Amino acid sequence: MTIRLYDTRAQQLRDFAPLDASNVTMYVCGPTVQSGPHIGHVRAxxxxxxxxxxxxxxxxxxxxxxNVTDIEDKVLANATGTEPWWALAYRMEQEFSQAYAAVGILAPTYEPRATGFIPQMHDLIATLIDRGHAYAAADGSGDVYFDVRSWPEYGSLTHQSVDAMEAAADADPRGKRNPQDFALWKGAKSDEQPDAVWDSPWGPGRPGWHIECSAMSRRYLGAEFDIHGGGLDLRFPHHENELAQSTAAGDAFARYWVHNGLVTVGGQKMSKSLGNFTLAADVLAVHHPLVVRYALAAAHYRSSLDLTESSFAEAEAALGRIRSFLERAARLPAEFSSAADLPAAFAAAMDDDLGVPQALAVLHETVRAGNSMLDAGRSGDAQLAALQVRDMAGILGIDPLAPEWRGDVTGADEASALDALVQTMITQRAQARADKDWAAADRIRDAIGAAGITLEDTPDGTHWSIDG
Known part of the structure; x- marks a missing residue:
């Protein structure tokens, strides 16, 4: 067993070897909660x-x-007289959590908010000052900056030289020594909300964006951990600055850097700043969450994903094929009580830089083989195939028979009503056949088929499924 991951810093695939094989440690940059999530946030x-x-x-x-970044320039900018920044941040955090939960994203082990770790940020900043890698502005503004030219490895994540970098735009340049220096602590300003201020050794103010993640990852995972993740758009400046300040403070920090590709619109990154985003709530209002999950997961995580309506149609059809096979297999008398071995090709695909598209191909090939086994009367083999399908789908979080997805795409009440109608027609067709009224039986079957429903006559009765 060897998992390989593409390490952004190394710019190549690397064999993954955790610090502790019994506990993989992973930090992922969460949302800045200035507004609700778009579908790109959910994909990440x-x-x-x-x-x-x-x-x-x-x-x-x-x-x-x-983490949750609940204090930042954009959060303050979006606050209003009737909704202060902290109330806005909490409301938006709930929207993110709801969108994540809707598509089956597991809750994190820990989900710290930046505002809960101000003392830890102060300690880290003080260490950087003591080591000669940060300085308080000489103008008395209360600003503290990281001195990028004091750290020779600055730029090692994105393979840039300091001279080629643009000036850091994350803070007022009023007290900077170098244009590329970035803010660790931002002195209070008279035109900002007075309750967005904390005391510090350098004067009242609030933290810079980058220092938050260094402090929180250290608190929960220690000075060195396995994986740091986030979107490609966070590589610079955010992750570059995290790496610099943490290693300059003496921490080994992240051993692997993993970044996901972005959702694009017409080849352009989907973002709030560009105004080309689609809110997750709008997508989930139109498409079943399981369909959304499948559509977002189907492309390789490092690739750009240009979502269209056909993406969701293909996902719904694929899930229909999985569900139909599993329901067919579930009607057989149980012959096995334990799961079958995970297909080796599926495991190999997942081990190879999380190759979900290739893993899905293995899953669907197992579905096709399983249906052939059912058609041939090989019930035992078909059940083993179904167990494998459920195992693979469960790992990917797309098992349509799992409790979290139980019920049809249209909802449990609608599914119950549809089943009652179809069963009535099946009964009428059976009676017509018993009466040898073949024309009536054919008319009923054709009417059912026209509605996109397939009938399967078996020795233990007639079963129906929606065409996929």
Whole structure:
């Protein structure tokens, strides 16, 4: 068993070897909660949910930390006179949590908020100052900056030289020594909300964006941990700055850097700043959450994903094929009480940089083989195939028979009503056949087929499924 992951810093695939094989440690940058999640946020969180699930399968335990940035320039900018920044941040955090839960993203082991770790940030900043890698602005503003030219390895994550970098735009440049220096602590300003201020050794103010994650990852995972994750758009400046300040403070920090590709619109990154985003709530209002999960997971996590309506149609059809086979197999008398071995090709695909598209191909090939076994009367083989399908689908979080997805895409009440109607027509067709009224039996079957429903006559009765 060897998992390989693409390490952004190394710019190549690397064999994954955790510090502790009984507990993989993983930190993923969570949302800045200035507004509700768009579908790109959900895709990012889902990418690491899939990685976490596979690591848990391979190693048994994953300590997964995903933070919430609840204090930042954009949060303050979106606050209003009737909704202060902290209330906005909490409301938006709930929207993110609801969107994540809707598509089956597992809750993190720990989910710290930045505002809960101000003392730890102060300690880290003080260490950087003592080591000569940070300085308080000489103008008395209360600003504290990281001195990028004091750290020779600055730029090692994104393979840039300091001279080629643009000036850091994350703070007022009023007290900077170098344009690329970034803010660790932002002195209070008279035009900002007075309750968004904390005391510090350098004067009242609030933390810079980058210092938050260094402090929180250290608190929960220690000075060195296995995987740091996030979107490609976070590589610079956020992750570059995290790496610099943590290692300059003496921490080994992350051993592997994993980044997911972005959701695009017409080839352009989906983002709030560009105004080309689709809110997750709008997508989930139209498409079943399981369909959304499948559509977002079907592409490789490092690839760009241009979502269209056909993406959701293909996902719904694929899930229909999985559900139909599993329901057919479930009607057989049980012959096995334990799961079959996970197909080796599925495991190999997942081990190879989380190759979900290839893993899905194995899953669907097992579905096709299982249906052929059912058609041939090989019930035992078909049941083993069904057990494998459920195992693979469970790892990917797309098992349509799992409790979290129980019920049809249209909802439990609608499914119950549809079943009653179809069963009535099946009964009428059976009576027509018993009366040798073949024309009536054919008319009923054709009417059912026109509605997109397939009938399967078996020795133990007629069963129906929606065409996929």
């Amino acid at each position: 969180a889902l990418s690491f949910d899939l990685l976490r699930r596979w690591l848990a399968r391979r190693y048994g335990r994953v300590t997964f930390v995903r």
